[in-house]
Amino acid sequence: MTANRDDVIDALTGKLQRLATLDKDDRKAIAALPFTTETVPSGYPAVLEGARPARHCLLVDGYAFRHRSTREGSRQILSFHMRGDIVDLERLMIPKADHGVQTITRATIAWIPADALGKAARSRPAIGEALWRDTLIDASIFREWILNVGRRDARTRIAHMLCEFVARGVAAGLGPGDGFELPMTQEQVGDATGLTAVHVNRMLQQLRADGVLARDNRVDRVVHWKQLCAIGGFDNAYLHAAAA
């Protein structure tokens, strides 16, 4: 959990080279990026809705999510994030945050000054391309979530969301699919899927009974990822090989 400089650069380089072909100078430009690191507890509001921070939030360790709320105050989680993700990349072009970011677990964050990242994107085309592609894959994931929340029943919906989470975690090098630990609470699963925590609880119990999840030590793990994908109707094409 300690944040050394190499680890931060590794996280970012690893992510970007999955998105575009980087040459030596691109890597140098990434390694030259200024940043400051910070370790924060779970539930930490890294970006506030409506703010205009002049820095970007790179997640180096731990998990986070983006969220928005209705007028009445019910919360919707929009995406989950993990190592290597810049959780507020859209502010390269849109200064005002239209949603918040919060950590799920204790997390290590690297703050990158907005102008430095923007400059890298502009001066190194491959970096700009990687970042743009990242935002486009983000959008593709949002589209899948609209489908997920709009048209799948609770069990399928939860399974699908978890499959994506694992697929992206595997791509980020956080471990194999089978055995992957799920860090989010049942309430967070509910907020991500448009369900109540109570109903999520009952569906997770079904998934455990089906043998695709297992809970021990107060933590759920995926024990049969392939079957979970089958239950969720998960097809990773929409991740566009950013999580192959």
Added chain:
Amino acid sequence: MTANRDDVIDALTGKLQRLATLDKDDRKAIAALPFTTETVPSGYPAVLEGARPARHCLLVDGYAFRHRSTREGSRQILSFHMRGDIVDLERLMIPKADHGVQTITRATIAWIPADALGKAARSRPAIGEALWRDTLIDASIFREWILNVGRRDARTRIAHMLCEFVARGVAAGLGPGDGFELPMTQEQVGDATGLTAVHVNRMLQQLRADGVLARDNRVDRVVHWKQLCAIGGFDNAYLHAAAA
């Protein structure tokens, strides 16, 4: 409905200059873009899911939507589109279409070769910026739809979706908010909101009884946009002034 060259350039320039400051050379580059136009009937599948077309689809007249389906075949509409929208911009960076595009009404389409658009985006930074910003606003709209489908009840949800549609139509210069004509069928409203056509029908009748919509000649119109926004809890901030 006839597609003359100026009208196409107008549609695209009008859209892009809402997204970035364009100078004379930028405008020239836009005006120099090659394209072919086509007028297609309603229900025309402009882009097929899974295809890799080498051209972009600029909507010059009429309406369209993007859609995805679950394994079981239920369809979800992901966004609506209108004059000036390039409905498949993400393929600048992502070659394979992960969703389809279909017209709602008879429509005029301008097909722009992918390499020409990509070249314009790269050689003219302001154009690249406008296009990137457009995709990011797109993503912001997707996020709002996740919230809409996940956390609002049927009546509010439909009202919100219609408010956005009108707001974007007004921004595109298609008319004033009050009196704005809704071109989509009730089934399409259902597919966009994750509801059945039957329930949409009942909710629309409520909205008519509330005096915010009126149907005549088999077409619904918004007659009290401001109140519709109030019902839908609509706040246009997430459109980021692309539709002020």
Added chain:
DNA sequence: CGATTGATTGAAGGTCCTCAACAGAGGTGG
């Protein structure tokens, strides 16, 4: 002019929500 599309209505039912209570783990403060 039959067939199709879109809108409408009614009845019945199911998925998911709301409300409520409780248990266990962990953290906190006296």
Added chain:
DNA sequence: CCACCTCTGTTGAGGACCTTCAATCAATCG
């Protein structure tokens, strides 16, 4: 070091929102 509180998960009962199925009607289309 224990009492207390909070957070997360769990269970049960009842109900509401929305779906499903079905039939009808008007308008458009080939």
